[in-house]
Amino acid sequence: MDNIKLxxxxxxxxxxxxxxxxxxxxxxxxxxxxxxxxxxxxxxFAKGISVYYLKKGYKVSEMINSDNETxxxxxxxxxxxxxxxxNSYIFNDLxxxxxxYKDGRIEVIDLDELAEACEKGLIxxxxxxxxxxxxxxxxNYIYKNGIESILxxxxx
Numbered sequence: 001m002d003n004i005k006l007x008x009x010x011x012x013x014x015x016x017x018x019x020x021x022x023x024x025x026x027x028x029x030x031x032x033x034x035x036x037x038x039x040x041x042x043x044x045f046a047k048g049i050s051v052y053y054l055k056k057g058y059k060v061s062e063m064i065n066s067d068n069e070t071x072x073x074x075x076x077x078x079x080x081x082x083x084x085x086x087n088s089y090i091f092n093d094l095x096x097x098x099x100x101y102k103d104g105r106i107e108v109i110d111l112d113e114l115a116e117a118c119e120k121g122l123i124x125x126x127x128x129x130x131x132x133x134x135x136x137x138x139x140n141y142i143y144k145n146g147i148e149s150i151l152x153x154x155x156x
């Protein structure tokens with residue numbers, strides 16, 4: 001899985017972004033781990049480390065602030081689409097997200113966008129079902145094992 005090209009597709013707003021500056025730290029058939037800087041300057045974080053769980057359908061990111069400390073964790077529900085010809089992935093953002101604060105609070109967000117995308121025909125009913133199942137699986141895993149169990153190991 002060398003020289004993999006990564007892109008993110010959003011439905012709201014409708015855009016596809018080639019993640020040309022993301023550094024792939026490691027990859028195998030189950031995960032891709034990347035390091036990255038924000039595409040646009042932000043106050044709450046400056047960079048991050050992400051783990052794409054290809055078969056589970058979610059990405060877990062550690063958002064790191066300008067003091068090199070964890071600001072929070074952010075989990076995206078995704079639909080990985082691999083193109084063998086180009087050795088590339090497009091990660092369809094299935095809109096439902098989970099934000100985990102340093103104090104352990106968990107916030108599920110953007111379910112309204114998930115409903116809107118389905119109502120407007122931007123995603124299929126199959127994608128809606130997939131997003132909800134993957135969100136359920138992710139939350140159950142976090143509740144049982146903690147967020148630390150699905151983060152990249154420090155030093156990656």
